[in-house]
Amino acid sequence: MSGLAGIQAINVFGGMACLDVRELCIHRGLDTSRFENLLMQEKTVALPYEDPVTFAVNAAKPIVDQLSEQERSRIEMVITCTESGLDFGKSLSTHVHKLLDLQPNCRLFEIKQACYSGAAGLQMAVNFILSQTSPGALALVITTDISRFALADANAVQEWAYSEPSSGAGAVAMLVSDMPEILQLDVGAYGNYAFEVMDTCRPGPDTEAGDADLSLMAYLDCCAGAFKDYSDRVQGADFKSTFSQLCFHTPFGGMVKGAHRQLMRKLHKAKPEEIQEDFEQRLSPSLTFGQRVGNTAGGSVFVALAGTLDAGEVNEPIRIGLFSYGSGCCSEFLSGVATSKSQSLLKEMRIAEKLDRRYRLSIEEYEMLLSGKSVVRFGTKDAELDHQIIPSAWPVSGNGDLLVLDNLVNYQRNYKWI
Amino acid sequence: MGNPLDNTEIINILIEEIRETVPELEGQPISASDSMVDLGVNSIERSEVILAxxxxxxxxxxxxxxxxxxxxxxxxxxxxxxxxx
Structure with missing residues (x-):
């Protein structure tokens, strides 16, 4: 038994289209005087022919394509982690399994716990690997979430306030194994903090409800509580000195900044200058991709991890602390070790370059999508997707490696590669 | 904590912390009947004030x-x- 487990490969897919968030705030008449504090730039907007399955598969395909036939045959578990499910019974992982052409001897299921789903999925996979019940097996964990606001009426815009600019879309695929070249998890080093709270929820297929203050309070309570549980389990753990880099669940950067400030004050009585300097050094790299895709819910802490590996300095093995929070609520603080190899492997995924290639929606195009006429709603039986709804967003010539939704026939979703 | 505070002292603490957190409110009167939202204190700043x-x-x-x-x-x-x- 190797006792090693963690993330062997990771990829982020940030969709086909994005929107400039500052433009949106100005358009909505939101106060932009302290906009910079929110640390947001762009958000991914899911096009009508992009759904949680296309996001998941597009994130996972580059990872699976790198595997040999033999390795691919060892993927024995596919966990989709989402709050954007398409069916009450059937999990997204069944579609993903088919579209990635994986072997039938595989566990397929889905995990839901708001934005905590990804961390829960990772821990399930890591514990499967550590248990060595199937030595050499691989597990694929994929977070996939999209937020579709439905422009019911003018009042809806008012109710969304700041949640509209921060809500994004994206998927993160992680191959979990006993060869954790991206992040070797510190086995047994984790802390949880959970309690029932009605801070943010999705009570209907296209609706999000919640209370920003309560959610922020719960996030802050969890950040302190989960780290406390971590430090109770890990002898000598110190928030300031144990971790070279930190990755937090990122609804938007400003929230991460608030949580970091709270811990630095509470645990180390740090002064504002020291807090700012520490934030720049240990958390800024984690915002690299998050501020371009918006809140990706279940994947956001791993979007942060990818950002840290892409933008941070990793010349020697570094310990990274991760904090995941999911409304409702459950949270976890965990840690792992990355190396310079992790960084070079991550860069091979060319995440930034792919984000640059997204189509930049105009406000008019965005609002046309918001009107919802072209969206396939939850429970739709039959539909044909209009791929030319925004002609410029459709790739002129594809390589056959990007998945889009084509149509629905008797609830069956049919996809095609372009 | 030491001597128990009264309500007025806590109100003063809150107003001081609002001014500390949002320096842009300088010169603007703040009273106990104001809500932080109406004063333009955003959600992150509101949590800062409460934590402080x-x-x-x-x-x-x-x-x-x-x-x-x-x-x-x-x-x-x-x-x-x-x-x-």
Missing amino acids: AMERLDLKIPMVQLHGPKDIQELADLLLVKSAG
Whole structure:
């Protein structure tokens, strides 16, 4: 038994289209005087022919394509982690399994716990690997979430306030194994903090409800509580000195900044200058991709991890602390070790370059999508997707490696590669 | 904590912390009947103010227990109740 487990490969897919968030705030008449504090730039907007399955598969395909036939045959578990499910019974992982052409001897299921789903999925996979019940097996964990606001009426815009600019879309695929070249998890080093709270929820297929203050309070309570549980389990753990880099669940950067400030004050009585300097050094790299895709819910802490590996300095093995929070609520603080190899492997995924290639929606195009006429709603039986709804967003010539939704026939979703 | 504070002192602490957190409010009058939202204090700043007040009152409780007050007066009332244990 190797006792090693963690993330062997990771990829982020940030969709086909994005929107400039500052433009949106100005358009909505939101106060932009302290906009910079929110640390947001762009958000991914899911096009009508992009759904949680296309996001998941597009994130996972580059990872699976790198595997040999033999390795691919060892993927024995596919966990989709989402709050954007398409069916009450059937999990997204069944579609993903088919579209990635994986072997039938595989566990397929889905995990839901708001934005905590990804961390829960990772821990399930890591514990499967550590248990060595199937030595050499691989597990694929994929977070996939999209937020579709439905422009019911003018009042809806008012109710969304700041949640509209921060809500994004994206998927993160992680191959979990006993060869954790991206992040070797510190086995047994984790802390949880959970309690029932009605801070943010999705009570209907296209609706999000919640209370920003309560959610922020719960996030802050969890950040302190989960780290406390971590430090109770890990002898000598110190928030300031144990971790070279930190990755937090990122609804938007400003929230991460608030949580970091709270811990630095509470645990180390740090002064504002020291807090700012520490934030720049240990958390800024984690915002690299998050501020371009918006809140990706279940994947956001791993979007942060990818950002840290892409933008941070990793010349020697570094310990990274991760904090995941999911409304409702459950949270976890965990840690792992990355190396310079992790960084070079991550860069091979060319995440930034792919984000640059997204189509930049105009406000008019965005609002046309918001009107919802072209969206396939939850429970739709039959539909044909209009791929030319925004002609410029459709790739002129594809390589056959990007998945889009084509149509629905008797609830069956049919996809095609372009 | 040391001597128990009264409601007015907690209101003053809150107003001081609002001014500290949002220097842009300089010159603008702030009273107990104002809500932080109406003053233009955003959600991150509101949590900063509450955390700072908790620190000054040496109050160690989950923040979610301080959710709900509509204005500074109500927040001070709640902080007073929580401080009294």
